[in-house]
Amino acid sequence: MSAPIIAIDAMGGDFGPRCIVPASLECLAEIPSLHLTLVGQSSLIEEIVALHPGTDRARLQIVHADEAIGMHERPAQALRGKPGSSMRIALELVRDGKAQACVSAGNTGALMALARQVLKTLPGVDRPAMVTAIPTRANPCLLLDLGANVDCTAEQLYQFAVMGSVAAQVLGVERPKVALLNVGTEDIKGNQQVRQAAALLQQADLDYRGFIEGDGLYRGEVDVAVCDGFVGNILLKSSEGLAQMVSERVELLFKRSLLARLVGGLALPLLRKLRADLRPAQYNGASFLGLQGIVVKSHGGAGKESFKWAIRRATQDVRYNLPEQLHERLEHRLVCARATERGDDVTASDGSPSN
Structure with a gap:
């Protein structure tokens, strides 16, 4: 495919262009095929770019935006009140085919609302879901939703x-194991929505493994874990905080005495690898599944290294052509599921049973 063009909302996040622009320029230098379009206050962006004289300007475009959406603004205000925001313009570049993906560290609710309005959802999808990979004892597990949908129906x-299973297949898992995150593994556990979703999934053409608790998720028992955005966001933020705390505690332990320093010196290569494997930065960047375009949400408080990982996530989604792959595999599964729920006899296009 042609070189990916990623539109960056340069005004989003807690740190804005002072963090996002340098991160973007470093990614541009590290990925020779990458092209970036920085959207935001052009004079400020140009000022920051000027501090990086080695930048390949042939692969960098700056698009001016008069407005920026604040981190605490209501989505309705972003939809109606700021037609010239950097977030909207970045999404419109994707819609118009001038970019293959959008990356923003801005207001999650506003990004979800604008993405749905500008890009639309894929056929059969009610609402997009935010997904990212989290580390486990085995292979990384896709977790969704991460906060875009706090309240969810079954x-x-x-x-x-279904979307998580398809995404895992796109990433190379032949038949992903799927589970619902719950407060217990017994059938009677969980709220009404989770139990009703379980009934739907038991009829689906998926490798559905039932309910899973948080510890089972980190043991790597499944490839896809599903929950509403309220649960998913708390789990993700708690995991990041725990990983940071463990790393700091270990570091302090190895500084307590001369013997501890000596032991720490011997263990340093292993500790560095463990820290690299678990650092939250490399898992930054959640894809919005279910849109007719690629959108990646970076953590609002992401620093430079973390934001670079969000850009890398977007380039990966572009390489896999994620929306098209989802569209090809998703629609029939969702139609079959609804028909099964009604008790209809669903057959594939060749006349054989669908599942």
Whole structure:
């Protein structure tokens, strides 16, 4: 495919262009095929770019935006009140085919609302879901939703499971193991929405493994874990905080005495690898699944290294052509699921049973 063009909302996040622009320029230098379009206050962006004289300007475009969406603004205000925001313009570049993906560290609710309005959802999808890979004892597990949908119906949880399974297949997992994150593994556990979603998934053409608790997730028992955005966001933020705390505690332990320093020196290569494997920065960047375009949400508080990982996530989604792959595999599964729920006899295009 041609070189990816990523549109960057340069005004988003807690740190704005002072963090996002340098991170973007470093990615541009590290990925020779990458092209970037920085969207925001052009004079400020140019001022920061000027501090990096080695930048390949042939692969960098700056698009001016008069407005920026604040981190605490209501989505309705972003939809109606700021037509010239950097976030909207970045999404419109994707819609118009001038970029293959959008990356923003801005207001999550506003990004979700604008993405749905500008890019639209794929057929059969009610609401997009935010997904990212989290580290486990085995292979990384896709977790969704991460906060875009705080309240979810059973049907939406089912759709998230299907989208997560398809995304895992795109990433190379032949038949992904899927589970619903719950407060217990017994059938009677969980709220009404989770139990109803389980009933739908038991009828689906997925490798559905039932309910899973948080510890089972980190043991790597499944490839896709599904929950509403309220649970997913708390789990993700708690995991990041725990990883940071463990890293700091270990470092302090090896500084307590001369013997501890000596032991720490011997263990340093292993500790560095463990820290690299678990650092939250490399898992920054959640893809919005279910849109007719690629959108990656960076953590609002992401620093330079973390934001670079969000750009890398977007380039990966572009390489896999994620929306098209989802569209090809998703629609029939969702149609079959709804038909099964009604008790219809669903057959594939060749006349054989669909599952």
